[in-house]
Amino acid sequence: MADMFTPCLAAEEFQRRLLTWFDQYGRHDLPWQSPRSAYRVWVSEIMLQQTQVATVIPYFKRFMMRFPTLEALANAPQDDVLHLWTGLGYYARARNLHEAAQVALASHGGELPTDSVEALMALPGIGRSTAGAIIAQSSDKHSSDKQRSGQQAAILDGNVKRSLTRLHAIAGWPGKPAVERSLWTLAEYFTPNTRLADYTQAIMDFGATLCKRSKPDCLICPFNDVCRAYAQGEPQRFPESKPKKALPTRETIMLMLRDRQGRVWLEQRPPSGLWGGLWSLPQFEQHSELDDWLADHVTSPERHAPLPSFTHTFSHFRLLITPQPVSCDRLNGVREDGVWYDVDEPPTLGLAAPVKSLLSQLAPFSLDPTPGPSR
Numbered sequence: 001m002a003d004m005f006t007p008c009l010a011a012e013e014f015q016r017r018l019l020t021w022f023d024q025y026g027r028h029d030l031p032w033q034s035p036r037s038a039y040r041v042w043v044s045e046i047m048l049q050q051t052q053v054a055t056v057i058p059y060f061k062r063f064m065m066r067f068p069t070l071e072a073l074a075n076a077p078q079d080d081v082l083h084l085w086t087g088l089g090y091y092a093r094a095r096n097l098h099e100a101a102q103v104a105l106a107s108h109g110g111e112l113p114t115d116s117v118e119a120l121m122a123l124p125g126i127g128r129s130t131a132g133a134i135i136a137q138s139s140d141k142h143s144s145d146k147q148r149s150g151q152q153a154a155i156l157d158g159n160v161k162r163s164l165t166r167l168h169a170i171a172g173w174p175g176k177p178a179v180e181r182s183l184w185t186l187a188e189y190f191t192p193n194t195r196l197a198d199y200t201q202a203i204m205d206f207g208a209t210l211c212k213r214s215k216p217d218c219l220i221c222p223f224n225d226v227c228r229a230y231a232q233g234e235p236q237r238f239p240e241s242k243p244k245k246a247l248p249t250r251e252t253i254m255l256m257l258r259d260r261q262g263r264v265w266l267e268q269r270p271p272s273g274l275w276g277g278l279w280s281l282p283q284f285e286q287h288s289e290l291d292d293w294l295a296d297h298v299t300s301p302e303r304h305a306p307l308p309s310f311t312h313t314f315s316h317f318r319l320l321i322t323p324q325p326v327s328c329d330r331l332n333g334v335r336e337d338g339v340w341y342d343v344d345e346p347p348t349l350g351l352a353a354p355v356k357s358l359l360s361q362l363a364p365f366s367l368d369p370t371p372g373p374s375r
Helices: 011-025 038-048 053-066 070-075 078-085 092-107 117-121 128-137 158-167 177-190 196-210 287-297 353-360
Strands: 249-258 264-268 310-313 318-327 338-341
Touching (some): 011 177, 011 196, 038 053, 038 092, 053 078, 078 092, 117 128, 158 196, 249 353, 310 353, 318 353
Antiparallel strands (some): 264 338, 310 318
């Protein structure tokens, strides 16, 4: 390990301080902690990617009620899975979760292959840190085994990256390969031989509740005497942000087509890509395209004034959406990729977030709002 990344403490002392803090201040009553299983930990870890704990908890509870086992998840229709994910965002997580459950059912006897990090990483949507978290937190919390089949169950999620970067004043964006390799080396060094489940929860809790992104509580931190960023007087300078690029803006027209019964026409998106597998309003880049579609498919269309445009932001672009209400008598022909959506008795479908927002103006929804960006 390079000199500048020499551990701030010996591993045993780091573990002692962290677990002492965790025993008093950590989170011990999260729903995926009791009962603890590889399946429940896995679902929680996928939900917690890019999402706050407080937001995830009600989603997790509803998900477990509907899919209490991996087999139940694997055998469920994708629409049922996406429906319960509506509002959490990053829907590829739900599609990968569903696909991984099917692979585990077919190839691993209905269990997650927790014998190794590599075996878990072979499943869709499971990366190195998530695999480590599943192995660590689904193990016996009092186990003295650091490894399973020779694999170390270290984790390096966003909270751990931030904490280790500050403790060691590591320059550079943590997403850079060289910086990330150094952080993994530190994470593996500090991972203990005992209380592996508690340690894993502790290092995540430490970053989420104490070494926070903004306003870290340095004065009460158990590591403030060895934290190099704190010693420099600028802990919030670490970690360095990803170099920003200007987000391009795209535009789309969303057709809000309603029949005489008040139902709204929805179409299922392709399996991959933007809102893959979700149900959405038909989209058009130009009004001329919308006009052609209405002429081909709609009987007696009646256009209404467009609703106010709004912006939906993705990680790599902004989408300016203009909702266009149209009423009609009926659609011409049968379209296999669409469904009339009854807002008074909504079917179980996964909805794109802007579509859910637009439909909620027609009938109330009970799902939680879209979550914040961090864990």
